Amino acid sequence: MNKLAYDDGSTWFYRLRETTAFWMFLILLGLVALFSLISPHHAFLSVNNFFNIALNASQLVLLAVGMTFLLGAKEFDLSVGSNIVLASILAAKTITALAGTPDEVAVGDYPHLGLAVAVGVVVALGSGALFGLVNGLLVTTLRLSSFLVTLATTAIGLGMALVLTHGANVPDIPRALQTDFATYRLFDLVPLPVLLSLALVMLLWFVLAQTRFGVHTLALGSSVDAARRAGINHKLHLLKLFALMGVLCGVAALLDISRFATTNIGGHQTDNLQAVAAAVIGGTSLFGGMASVQGTLVGSLIPVVLGTGLVIMGLDSFYQLILVGLIVIAAVYIDQRNRQTRF
Amino acid sequence: MHSPQQYLAAQAAPANGGAHLPSVGRREPALQAIGITKNFGSLEVLKGVSMELYRGEITAVVGDNGAGKSTFMKVLSGEHAPTGGQLCVNGKEVLLRSTQDAQTFGIETVYQDLALAPDLSVAENVFLGRELKAPGWRGRIGMLDRPQMLAESTRILTELGAKLKSYRATTQSLSGGQRQGVAIARAIKWARHAILMDEPTAALGTRQRDMVYEAIRAAAQRNLAVLLISHDLPQVLALADRIVVMRQGVAIANLVPAEVTVRDVVDVMLGAKPT
Numbered sequence: 234m235n236k237l238a239y240d241d242g243s244t245w246f247y248r249l250r251e252t253t254a255f256w257m258f259l260i261l262l263g264l265v266a267l268f269s270l271i272s273p274h275h276a277f278l279s280v281n282n283f284f285n286i287a288l289n290a291s292q293l294v295l296l297a298v299g300m301t302f303l304l305g306a307k308e309f310d311l312s313v314g315s316n317i318v319l320a321s322i323l324a325a326k327t328i329t330a331l332a333g334t335p336d337e338v339a340v341g342d343y344p345h346l347g348l349a350v351a352v353g354v355v356v357a358l359g360s361g362a363l364f365g366l367v368n369g370l371l372v373t374t375l376r377l378s379s380f381l382v383t384l385a386t387t388a389i390g391l392g393m394a395l396v397l398t399h400g401a402n403v404p405d406i407p408r409a410l411q412t413d414f415a416t417y418r419l420f421d422l423v424p425l426p427v428l429l430s431l432a433l434v435m436l437l438w439f440v441l442a443q444t445r446f447g448v449h450t451l452a453l454g455s456s457v458d459a460a461r462r463a464g465i466n467h468k469l470h471l472l473k474l475f476a477l478m479g480v481l482c483g484v485a486a487l488l489d490i491s492r493f494a495t496t497n498i499g500g501h502q503t504d505n506l507q508a509v510a511a512a513v514i515g516g517t518s519l520f521g522g523m524a525s526v527q528g529t530l531v532g533s534l535i536p537v538v539l540g541t542g543l544v545i546m547g548l549d550s551f552y553q554l555i556l557v558g559l560i561v562i563a564a565v566y567i568d569q570r571n572r573q574t575r576f
Numbered sequence: 577m578h579s580p581q582q583y584l585a586a587q588a589a590p591a592n593g594g595a596h597l598p599s600v601g602r603r604e605p606a607l608q609a610i611g612i613t614k615n616f617g618s619l620e621v622l623k624g625v626s627m628e629l630y631r632g633e634i635t636a637v638v639g640d641n642g643a644g645k646s647t648f649m650k651v652l653s654g655e656h657a658p659t660g661g662q663l664c665v666n667g668k669e670v671l672l673r674s675t676q677d678a679q680t681f682g683i684e685t686v687y688q689d690l691a692l693a694p695d696l697s698v699a700e701n702v703f704l705g706r707e708l709k710a711p712g713w714r715g716r717i718g719m720l721d722r723p724q725m726l727a728e729s730t731r732i733l734t735e736l737g738a739k740l741k742s743y744r745a746t747t748q749s750l751s752g753g754q755r756q757g758v759a760i761a762r763a764i765k766w767a768r769h770a771i772l773m774d775e776p777t778a779a780l781g782t783r784q785r786d787m788v789y790e791a792i793r794a795a796a797q798r799n800l801a802v803l804l805i806s807h808d809l810p811q812v813l814a815l816a817d818r819i820v821v822m823r824q825g826v827a828i829a830n831l832v833p834a835e836v837t838v839r840d841v842v843d844v845m846l847g848a849k850p851t
């Protein structure tokens with residue numbers, strides 16, 4: 234397969250064609266076109282619907298981008314769901330505790346809302362980062378595989394969440410989080426969470442594709458020895474990656490409690506697999522060394538578009554799971570094949 | 577004793593090649609080892625090895641398996657701390673606590689394997705760990721200067737005679753010889769004084785070996801001191817300026833290729849001939 238010749242005049246389009254992200258983007262466009270055509274009254278084809286899709290993908294894409302960095306470095310984080318649950322509980326408890334007296338809060342009166350939310354944000358991000366750091370420390374100091382470490386911390390994190398709440402979701406989260414943030418639409422159009430997620434995705438695209446940190450991440454996933462011999466502090470770098478994943482979980486937790494005005498203790502069990510699926514669909518390799526944030530963005534949208542499209546067409550949204558599974562298999566197959574024949 | 581930082585401050589880092597004309601008469605070795613000993617527990621692997629590496633010269637180190645060649649090289653490359661002895665770079669004693677220290681002192685190592693990240697491009701590998709920042713504000717926000725990295729890698733590898741289809745290609749798409757070429761190019765790019773190579777051709781076929789030998793010559797021509805460990809005695813005789821024979825942790829002989837045959841070298845290596 235020695236047909237690539239970037240340096241002698243091939244175009245950017247030629248290079249683009251070689252990426253999984255590009256083909257998945259075409260599939261995404263195809264799905265959008267298909268659903269637009271065949272949905273009753275072309276209900277799918279509306280700006281509003283597109284922003285709804287983006288809103289529904291805004292949490293997943295954050296986790297998936299964090300996973301993209303970890304997979305790029307040949308690591309893994311199964312514990313993102315538990316991280317989100319724990320962070321959202323701590324943030325929700327903080328906010329409801331600080332916003333007013335219990336009596337005030339119980340009747341929906343929040344005299345100290347601003348302060349409460351500010352501290353809540355710090356708590357969510359801090360809890361997420363700490364959770365990620367613990368994962369990273371266990372991986373780097375005990376030299377255990379991140380798969381096993383995060384499997385264990387999934388259980389520990391969820392256990393802690395249940396102990397803290399006795400299994401009941403935190404009530405009385407201020408509705409203002411919903412109305413003024415999560416469902417607020419800039420220019421009556423763009424949901425703020427979408428803007429937030431998009432900004433983070435763009436920032437992290439830049440970091441992975443254009444900075445030293447990104448190159449070192451992929452170098453680690455490609456060959457730890459080569460990276461170490463080049464002077465890259467691999468333990469420190471892994472810690473940063475796990476912490477980054479944790480912070481993104483914290484942001485996702487904030488989006489979660491803002492959108493639904495409640496914690497969701499039982500609801501994040503498959504977040505990890507969805508995040509991995511989105512990354513893999515977008516061309517990030519399970520074998521490390523190859524990762525694409527733009528691909529992950531596409532990979533996060535495909536499942537949501539499928540789900541929304543099926544619902545609009547009146548079909549059972551459970552089909553979405555089956556279809557996403559098939560697309561993941563296709564993506565993993567392409568990844569595997571690329572490994573064997575790349576260039 | 578100099579720390580890398582002091583050393584760098586004292587040294588207005590000279591560019592590769594050209595700048596150093598070997599002074600006539602008493603030459604100063606670029607890298608000098610004096611009475612290096614190394615014990616692993618109670619095992620004495622190096623028993624006082626002294627060696628000088630000169631600019632523009634290829635010094636081959638030969639010896640039977642287990643003679644201590646690799647261990648000696650790892651002391652020079654900062655991977656092993658010696659048990660005793662001294663190392664001098666350009667006549668100044670240095671302490672190498674890591675391979676990064678050695679790199680700071682202008683000593684680069686070419687490893688037989690594990691050297692390159694297969695998923696990264698040629699340019700990314702040449703600059704791995706020492707990436708160039710883009711000029712101006714783009715560099716300040718952490719952006720890499722990919723065009724410059726690509727241009728410099730292309731230039732060095734072209735000068736070494738490596739014909740690569742693409743310098744954006746990942747190194748796993750290259751042949752073994754090309755990969756070793758990239759590793760040597762990286763060493764040449766960053767070395768200011770010495771390049772150390774431990775059996776750089778052991779895993780290669782004949783044609784690919786020739787490519788690598790060309791690159792080794794090119795390194796010496798750039799006025800770097802080259803240390804080459806090799807079991808390929810005919811090649812060593814053709815390539816090296818000096819041959820140091822090691823046996824059981826001691827450098828037992830210093831031979832000039834023009835004056836000896838493969839047979840002679842083997843005899844010395846195996847101790848069949850008094851030195």
Ligand SMILES: Nc1ncnc2c1ncn2[C@@H]1O[C@H](COP(=O)(O)OP(=O)(O)OP(=O)(O)O)[C@@H](O)[C@H]1O
Pocket residue numbers: 616619621639640641642643644645646647648
């Ligand atoms: N890290 C280590 N710990 C203990 N012993 C070691 C270590 N590294 C090397 N040795 C021992 O030191 C001796 C010299 O090894 P070294 O690798 O330097 O030999 P060599 O000359 O490079 O041999 P070869 O030609 O086989 O590569 C051997 O007996 C080896 O077992």
Ligand SMILES: [Mg+2]
Pocket residue numbers: 645646647774
């Ligand atoms: Mg050896």
